[in-house]
Amino acid sequence: DARVTQTPRHKVTEMGQEVTMRCQPILGHNTVFWYRQTMMQGLELLAYFRNRAPLDDSGMPKDRFSAEMPDATLATLKIQPSEPRDSAVYFCASGSTGGFSNQPQHFGDGTRLSIL
C-alpha cells in the first residue's frame, strides 16, 4: 500500500528554534495538504498545494510559518521562530486530481511537535 511519509515523527525543541517538518506524498498524487491537530481545535487546514503550486495558505500564521514544495516528492513546513502555542500534531495528506469534496485524502502519521 502506498503511504504518505512524514519525518520526524516526534520533535521536542525550545521556544525560538526553527522547526522543519517533511512530507513525501504518494507518488502520482498532485495535491498536498498540511493540517494541524489539537484537542481544542481538531484538524485545521494550514496550507495546500496543487501541482506543487501553493493554492491556499490562509490558515497559516504567515509571520512564522512557511510551506514549500521543492519537488513533487517533497513538501516542507517550517516554523521560525517556534512558540509553545505551536505544540500540536502536524499532518500531511495527499490526494489525486479533484476538488476537496469528492476525493479522499491520504494522511501520513504526523509529526508530534512539542515546543518548550
Add this chain to the structure above:
Amino acid sequence: SQKIEQNSEALNIQEGKTATLTCNYTNYSPAYLQWYRQDPGRGPVFLLLIRENEKEKRKERLKVTFDTTLKQSLFHITASQPADSATYLCAHQNQAGTALIFGKGTTLSVSS
C-alpha cells in the same frame, strides 16, 4: 460560519451491537460528506464518501446515510468488534471550496 458537529465526544458500546455516530452541519449544504477513522498516534484513514443524491452507502459492516433535510449524516458500524475502537471523523468541503472542514470526532469504544 460553517460548522460541522459530531455531537458525541465518546460512545461506548458492547461487542456485537450497532454503533451509530452522528454528524451535523450548518449554514451550508455540501455536495459530499466524507468519513475517516483515526487510531491513536496515527493519521486519519479514509473510509467512505457519500454524495448528496446518495441517501445511503455501504461498505462491508459500515453504512453511511446523508439526510440533506436534516443536514445530518449517520455512520453505522454493525456487529461491532473491539477492533472498531477508534475516533471517527466526518468532513466536508467548505462553501468557498478552499478547505475540507473536519468535525472533532467521536471516540468509539467497543468492549468485549
